[in-house]
Amino acid sequence: MAYLDFVSSLHTRTRRNYRERVLAHDKAACAEVALQYGKEYWDGDRKYGYGGYYYDGRWRPVAAALAAHYGLRPGHRVLDVGCGKGYLLFEFLQVVPGVQVAGLDISAYALAHAKEEVKPYLQRGNATALPYADRTFDLVVSFGTLHNLYNYELYQALQEIERVGCGGKYVVVESYRTEREKVHLLYWQLTCRSFYTPKEWEWFFSQSGYTGDYGCLFFE
Numbered sequence: 001m002a003y004l005d006f007v008s009s010l011h012t013r014t015r016r017n018y019r020e021r022v023l024a025h026d027k028a029a030c031a032e033v034a035l036q037y038g039k040e041y042w043d044g045d046r047k048y049g050y051g052g053y054y055y056d057g058r059w060r061p062v063a064a065a066l067a068a069h070y071g072l073r074p075g076h077r078v079l080d081v082g083c084g085k086g087y088l089l090f091e092f093l094q095v096v097p098g099v100q101v102a103g104l105d106i107s108a109y110a111l112a113h114a115k116e117e118v119k120p121y122l123q124r125g126n127a128t129a130l131p132y133a134d135r136t137f138d139l140v141v142s143f144g145t146l147h148n149l150y151n152y153e154l155y156q157a158l159q160e161i162e163r164v165g166c167g168g169k170y171v172v173v174e175s176y177r178t179e180r181e182k183v184h185l186l187y188w189q190l191t192c193r194s195f196y197t198p199k200e201w202e203w204f205f206s207q208s209g210y211t212g213d214y215g216c217l218f219f220e
Contacts, residue, residue: 001205002213003198006065007143007172010058011217018187018219021047034190037107041190042085049190055087055115063091066141067099070168074098076138081127081161082145084110086118093117102137104130127157135166142171144217148191151204158208169212173201177218184219 021027025047033048034041041049072078072092076099080089083103092099103122105111111122125131127145140161146154161169174189175198176182185195196204198216205214 001202001211003215004069004170004213005215006062006069006170007215007217010062012220016184016188016219018184022187031190037191038109042107042110042113053085055085055090057091059088059091060094063088064095066139066170067092067096070139070170072096072099072139076100076167077102077136078139078141079103079130079132079137079164081130081140081142081157082106082148083122084114086111086114086122088141088143089118089121090115102132128153128160129156130160130164132164134163136164138165138167140165140169140212144172144174146171147174147194147196150193154194154204155208158205158210161212162208162210165212169210170214171210171212172215172217175201175216175218181218181220188219 030047042053045051074097078089078092078099078101080103083089083105084107086103089101089103092101101118101121103118104125105122106124106126108124111124114122123131127149142161146157149157161171174185174192175196176185177197201214201216
């Protein structure tokens, strides 16, 4: 297991007013809307989530870096757990022509509004019960999804990722290193269920039998 950073440059591009998220709106009510993972979460007001999640090519460098690090080649199979609108999977198709992709997400809205090129490879489902055979994928990734699970669900999801993968595995989770970062995370998050430091995440990974790599998003 290794700590690898492929996404912090994307994460830090977004400006966040942490106090406004708590003081300007009814945070609990906004979270209840966000947890439906519908239109408001993806393409509604910023107080409910992304504030509009559209394709802009930002995932191309991430896909290229992952492909290079894990040695993806034409014919290899890639799974994105919590794929959203499928933008990362689309980029895999661009940087490694001939790669095979699959995506799973709990949001019917996201899948209905996914990138047209990858829609045939996406399906609705839960990370705790992946609908794929053992050792199917050469690379399994999950970005910004696992921290939205309760700890018992997280344990199951990590075991499922381990089960369906036969090569590289890489997950990205929200985390904190200081009390200030913890406060910022609590202020900003709408759907997070698991709040852990990097060391705690490592412990959870090892307890579940997960052998892949991971990265963290910090709210500085």
